[in-house]
Amino acid sequence: MRIKAPKTIVTFPRDGEILVYNYLTKDSITCAAGDVYWLTTAFNWTEIEDIVNTHPQLEPQSVRAVLQTLIETGMFIVEGSEQARLVETYEKTWEIGPAAALFHFTATDNEFAPEGTSAEVQRRRAEIDPSPILFTVNSKSAIDLPLCYGHEHQSLMNLMKxxxxxxxxxxxxxxxxxxxxxxxxxxxxxxxxxxxxxxxxxxxxxxxxxxxxxxxxxxxxxxxxxxxxxxxxxxxxxxxxxxxxxxxxxxxxxxxxxxxxxxxxxxxxxxxxxxxxxxxxxxxxxxxxxxxxxxxxxxxxxxxxxxxxxxxxxxxxxxxxxxxxxxxxxxxxxxxxxxxxxxxxxxxxxxxxxxxxxxxxxxx
Ligand SMILES: Cc1cc2nc3c(=O)[nH]c(=O)nc-3n(C[C@H](O)[C@H](O)[C@H](O)COP(=O)(O)O)c2cc1C
The missing domain is CATH 3.40.109.10 (NADH Oxidase)
Structure with missing residues (x-):
């Protein structure tokens, strides 16, 4: 079986560990900093047993177990799988870099608070962190702007209002x-x-x-x-x-x-x-x-x-x-x-x- 780490993985430090996040699938894991190493063992399609063999100092069973966990959590993809096809299409079609992709896929199919709960959440937040003011006020020296809509503008302004x-x-x-x-x-x-x-x-x-x-x-x-x-x-x-x-x-x-x-x-x-x-x-x-x-x-x-x-x-x-x-x-x-x-x-x-x-x- 050949595996590789998809190019859609990013890592962030979090609470003394590392969050590993696949933005294409929204799968994530947290692990020790040293465990991120395993993702570097298969940048391209690599046989699992080849990874095992390049680590003779480690127990083969434990290496296989780590790789299996990374496969099951979506951090490694398996050649020929549905996920591999998705990554392949992504790599062929996405032309504007990982930063936009990270935002794009993360902001897809999000969960939204049910109607009604948002007001309660806002009330609770306002108690400890008041909302910012939603407009600004200039100083007394600011110039008063005339509201002199011409005839032809009048209907457009009124429509917009x-x-x-x-x-x-x-x-x-x-x-x-x-x-x-x-x-x-x-x-x-x-x-x-x-x-x-x-x-x-x-x-x-x-x-x-x-x-x-x-x-x-x-x-x-x-x-x-x-x-x-x-x-x-x-x-x-x-x-x-x-x-x-x-x-x-x-x-x-x-x-x-x-x-x-x-x-x-x-x-x-x-x-x-x-x-x-x-x-x-x-x-x-x-x-x-x-x-x-x-x-x-x-x-x-x-x-x-x-x-x-x-x-x-x-x-x-x-x-x-x-x-x-x-x-x-x-x-x-x-x-x-x-x-x-x-x-x-x-x-x-x-x-x-x-x-x-x-x-x-x-x-x-
Ligand atoms: C980008 C954007 C997203 C919005 N999404 C929602 C929404 O999901 N549900 C909703 O009820 N209103 C939504 N609205 C409408 C706003 O709540 C509404 O524009 C706002 O309350 C101001 O009211 P007005 O459009 O009458 O000026 C959205 C508006 C914008 C510009």
Whole structure:
């Protein structure tokens, strides 16, 4: 049997021991500093017995036992195994280095606190560690900025100010035109630009190198004119293609158990095709570029919703592997990152406070 240590292992000191962490699989062990040595005995595919034989001073059985433990805990991979195939694909496809990969895989499929417990956790934390202030105040010498919106800006400003996240929605359908406009404003291709190397798609949102890595997958629940199901949006054709008609899942199962998502008329999942960006930008910062772009797209979708008196609530609390499974996405190269739930807003449960009230309290 041949084994090797995958390149997806990092180590950290922890409480006098060493934490060994495989970020691709999220397996980890803690061990004595000296035991990390064993991971250096098989950088490439190596027969277990060859490792045993190169340590004649040690009891063969004890060496085999250590190697077996490292295999069982995912720190060594076995040639031909499922894990070895995963590592191989990772090594072929991941182009932007281990730092971005460490973050990317670690921040996938995380556990989220059940609804309700977050408030209690925050209350307890505030008792011993008050929250930082969520805005800053300049000194008296600061220049007062005029709020002089011109006529043409007025409607845009007002639209942007009206945008709110509503989790309470009416059980109404949205129209196909409304869904269509959300998709078009967020992802639709509006033209192309020819450069020395490529013809690049242009959209209403900016994109690093105009690589436009995002695709939209849509869960249609209640949309007049099309049947419920899971769809893919083509940004070039401005079409929706049905991928799956029936599913026994509910949206909350893709969105970390958030029950309120089950009432929504539609959900747009933003999925990044990392390769589009990393083909040009092969460094860690490329990952940052991809993340930033989701915000631009989401904001356009949200403002389009506001313009239609709909609400779009964003969520980054996703069950990434489950989303990849239902939409048949390659989990190493396609990255579900963000979801927007669309619906008709019900009167909100949030308590809003006027900005002037807070300003008055500060100066009192
Ligand atoms: C990156 C990001 C992730 C978010 N994730 C969630 C989420 O998982 N669940 C949720 O209920 N709201 C989520 N929200 C919505 C925020 O709670 C909301 O924007 C915030 O309360 C401010 O309200 P507003 O959108 O009406 O201004 C998210 C917002 C952003 C920008």
């Amino acid at each position: 009206r945008r709110r996240s509503n989790r309470l929605v009416k059980q109404h359908s949205i129209s196909l035109e409304q869904l269509s406009e959300c998709l078009y404003s967020g992802l639709g291709i509006t033209g192309f630009v020819k450069t020395q190397t490529c013809t690049l798609p242009l959209k209403m949102t900016p994109s690093g190198g105009a690589r436009n890595p995002y695709e939209a997958y849509v869960w249609v629940r209640k949309v007049i004119g099309i049947t419920a199901g899971l769809y893919h949006y083509s940004a070039l054709e401005h079409t929706l293609e049905k991928l799956v008609s029936e599913t026994n899942l509910s949206p909350s199962q893709l969105m970390a158990g958030q029950e309120w998502t089950n009432d929504m008329s539609a959900v747009i999942f933003l999925v990044a095709d990392l390769k589009r960006t990393t083909w040009k930008y092969c460094d860690t910062n490329a990952y940052r570029v991809v993340l930033i772009e989701a915000g631009h797209i989401a904001q356009n979708i949200m403002l389009t919703c506001t313009n239609h008196d709909l609400t779009a609530c964003s969520t980054a609390a996703l069950c990434h592997s489950e989303i990849s499974r239902v939409f048949s996405l390659d989990s190493l190269t396609k990255m579900p990152l963000y979801a927007l739930t669309l619906g008709h807003p019900e009167v909100t449960a949030d308590t809003y406070v006027e900005i002037d009230t807070v300003k008055r309290q500060l100066t009192a």
